[in-house]
Amino acid sequence: MSTKTDKIDRLAELTAAAETSAGAGLWVEAWRRLRASKMAVIGAVVIGVFVVVAIVGPWVAPYDPTAQLWRGEVFPNQNVFVGPRGENWLGLDHLGRDEFSRMLVGARQTLLVGVVATLLGFTVGALIGGVSGAALVLGGKVGQRIDTVVMRVIDIMLALPSLLLAVSVAAVLGQSLTTVMIAVGVVQIPVFARLLRGAMLAQGGADYVLAAQALGVRKRRIALGHVLPNSLSPVIVQGTLSLATAIIEAAALSYLGLGNPDAAVPEWGVMLAQAQRFFDSAPMLAVYPALGIIITALGFTLLGEAMREALDPKLRS
Amino acid sequence: MALLSVDELTVTFTGRGRRDVKAVSGVSFDVDQGQVVGLVGESGCGKSVTSLALMGLLPRRGVTVGGRAEFDGTDLLTLSPGRMRDLRGSQLAMIFQDPLSSLNPVVPIGVQVTEILARHRGLKGEAARKEAAALLDRVGIPDPTRRLKEYPHQLSGGMRQRALIAMAVACAPRLLIADEPTTALDVTIQAQILELLKELVDQQGTALLMITHDLGVVAGLCDQVNVLYAGRVVESAERRELFAAPTHPYAHGLLGSIPRLDAPRGEPLKPIRGSINDTIAWTDGCAFAPRCDRYTLECLQGTPALGEPRTPGHQVRCVNPVFSRGVDELRETALESDAVETAGTAAAADKEAGA
């Protein structure tokens, strides 16, 4: 009957507006929310610029960052420095090298330390946390015992001040860039381990885990197929935020003189450490690398916070 | 004049980068002194948002409130935050669904009660403590002086809700708004709390605005009932009238779809089809149309007006109201009274004949 189809058409027209895109999983939706977030875009742009500089820096740097091309113009002992000028955009450092070139080339070292250290902490930490969490979820007395032992070790690591831990690692391994990376990475391990284990423990009590159990799904599949994927979000967020802390901590270690012994190779932390001696007369030499570190860390923090919001299931509309 | 008179209240949530959500799209109702008025509806019907708007508890950012809500002559919606605070607790009070999260977990019950007494009634020290104990006693909390020293987590759910009620009625408010006050409680505890609310209304003449999804609670407690759907009142009637003759298809369907403890078994329930998501904007027509069995094209010509198709005072927002149940019953009672009458006249005729 025509009136009947009429009625249905008219209703369909009015309700159609409410239709949403179908079949989008949680990751897809999170990605969509992330793209809509201003914070994430700003963070991503900052990180993007930083990464590009780190990659192409050595080629686009106008001068050799290690060559003391203007040695005759700078006399730190007499407080004579050269500020920004036409040929040297950011002026000269205390040994007469081009500060701008040093900043560009130093980005690579800084990024490398941050990424490698975080990857190390993330991988080892998640592995330990994952094993511990899975052991708990799989249940049984053995599982609980494994978890107890692992977590006590992690607790002891957490109890040590992170910088002290890093310094001790550096002291054992000697002074090098690798030392800095390992030291900063080791400090992150307990953080990731605790986080993943905690998330898995919380997810292990969720109704859908009980449902899977009632369904007759095997325990190993429950732990790896259900609990683990649902516990990853906070760890991923932490990973992004950790990049910021890793960069700052690497800078701190370099600043304390535990970094690359070859002081000629530019690295932001080392540059900051060297510039502090002349802070009274040439404060800008400290400000440039400090700004570089701060802005980069801020970029990662912004992206991390935006990811936290995008991945939070409670904020889903 | 009514104590509280809500007229075309609208609440719109405007999120950044999101579509505006109209949570309440034109709600009107009155509450008289000493009256219990029910706002009934399912999740998403706007009943809780309405109560928060009346109490001035909606966030200031991202929310647009329209319409009027006159409480004793002053419009609650345009009141300054400071004056609203004075009014809250002294003249207006609210009880929430979850008693645990409505109480401060790190402060003893006693301090939370005396705080209110100090702020709104100027009671201090021993006097405040005495009054607090008396209040707890009145809401049926045994051993009140000991309870005053306890923290919320030491009380059971029912006791917490009693403590909240004690705080709400501490200053003898003229209007009490209860938002699902018994939903988190077990039925035997619910019965106790409902009894307590009834007593308070009877003894103090407090007006009570009862917000609930439970038609059973409404049937026992409310004088006047407003049924909400998608942010609008679709039916409003005196309690007996509403339950005897639900006229809006939604109210009618709702009553037909709940299993009753006293109904004969074996009869399948008559559910309303679809879900709350199957809806259209009130500006396009009746929001219930996509789920309605009586839907016609007339339903889509703008918001249906509130009418009184059955009895005066029984308002229904529908172009195709349901008459069946009520009409059948009316016819039955009419037939019965006819029968009595004919029987009576016949007897009288017999008598006459006999005489």
Next chain:
Amino acid sequence: MSLLELNGVKVHFPVKKGVLFDRTVGHVYAVDGVSLSVEAGQTYGLVGESGCGKTTLGRAILRLVDITDGEVVFDGTDLAKLPGEEMRRFRRRLQMVFQDPLGSLNPRQNIESILSEGMAAHGIGADQEERRERIREILARVGLPANALSRYPHEFSGGQRQRIGIARALVLEPDVIICDEPVSALDVSIQAQVINLLEELQEAMGLTYVVIAHDLAVVRHISDVVGVMYLGSLVEEAPSDTLYAEPRHPYTRALMSAVPVPDPEVEDNRERILLTGDLPSPANPPAGCRFHTRCPWKQDTLCATDRPELRDLGGGHRVACHWAEKIADGTIRPSANAATVVPPPAAEREEKETAAAS
């Protein structure tokens, strides 16, 4: 023989304390000796308030919690003593529907994956294509569109999610489905849809249900036999209609009188039994009859000392009360201080109205 028989089932959770090494300092007696039987094709309703142990009992049947003592005999096999892998395989025949439809679905799985997981675990269907065929059939049966397969739980409404939960149980072709509060998380108008669906499915597929709920009206509507639980044990069990017409246990009477009925005529004309006090802690249950601390009909003898067993009153009506007969015939009256028996409010209201009119 009954399809499912519980004999003296106990579930005690240890309460642990300690810094490095946990030691047990007590027990929570969540389920403390429940015996009942469920006939094939019937619905057994378990009703009680929060903390009565009904959910734990439901999980104990599926061995989702450890059974401390007692037997769960399903189709001749005692599940309580089955080793892990055998129990896992038995789960195909005993399925569960959960209260929270969203929480019980993995948010990262699409519907196809959710529904095929159980089949994969039990080796049903040769390949994914065969499983998909079966899933489509079940989806149609529970009233979900076929295009639901590739969608995720958060894209559905509450009622639809519960249908997914039911479908997940159904694809395994179980004999028994344990429904733990199947409708309490849903809106009133949606509850009826799900209740009707459960009833239709039972009829069509010959299912046996154990329905666990706090809503007495829902349980009464759907069940053939209803068991009332209080503090870990069964206090009364009767055919659904009998229980409503002649509740014999004081707790059942109080519970029934507390359930609001959506009809002012009924509400105004019935007596209410208001219990005083709170539910005692299941970690420290009272001696004797568990209900004696709140019972309006409590007597000086027996109640506080002897724990009443379920007694058969005839017609499948079992009750665990020493004084059930005497309470029923009115020999024992409720005491005034233990509880309040509120007269029907109709009389009061009339008075008020006439006063107002004059």
